[in-house]
Amino acid sequence: MQCPVQNRDNADLLLAYCARRLDAEAAAVLERHMQQCEACRAFGEAQKAVWAALDAWEAQPLSEDFDRRLYARIRREEEGSFWTRWVQPRLPLNPRPALSLAVAASVLLVALLVQSPPPASRLAEVEMVDAEQVERALDDLEMLRQVNLTPRAEPPVTQAM
Numbered sequence: 001m002q003c004p005v006q007n008r009d010n011a012d013l014l015l016a017y018c019a020r021r022l023d024a025e026a027a028a029v030l031e032r033h034m035q036q037c038e039a040c041r042a043f044g045e046a047q048k049a050v051w052a053a054l055d056a057w058e059a060q061p062l063s064e065d066f067d068r069r070l071y072a073r074i075r076r077e078e079e080g081s082f083w084t085r086w087v088q089p090r091l092p093l094n095p096r097p098a099l100s101l102a103v104a105a106s107v108l109l110v111a112l113l114v115q116s117p118p119p120a121s122r123l124a125e126v127e128m129v130d131a132e133q134v135e136r137a138l139d140d141l142e143m144l145r146q147v148n149l150t151p152r153a154e155p156p157v158t159q160a161m
Helices: 008-018 024-036 038-056 066-079 082-090 096-115 120-127 131-147
Strands: none
Touching: 008 024, 008 038, 024 038
């Protein structure tokens, strides 16, 4: 038998064993494997603890009007728009401080971008251009000049007054 913890195809065997859904023969084979495999034994013990906790758990009784209150709340949530439910409650009461903070952050960002030199990694990328790529690009430009596909800008004609 392949280890169910290591082989995902057999992983459902451990869960079925812990849920007591395996037949006697398959359970016996898995129990023999679990005696030798520490990972499967630990998984089985953890699953047994989970099943024991679920067996001991008792749901709290619901109030008589739970369904009515639940559906009323769902209806109220569906009636409200996105703006009134999510955006408007999160807006600051006075937007001026937020606006001034946003402007200051924008000015600071622009100043940093203008004054900072390009990173060294970008310079290294520019220097590492393949010579064959440059040669092919120049050949392509020469071919375009010969075919005359590149439009030439003519100076505008001005009339003398």
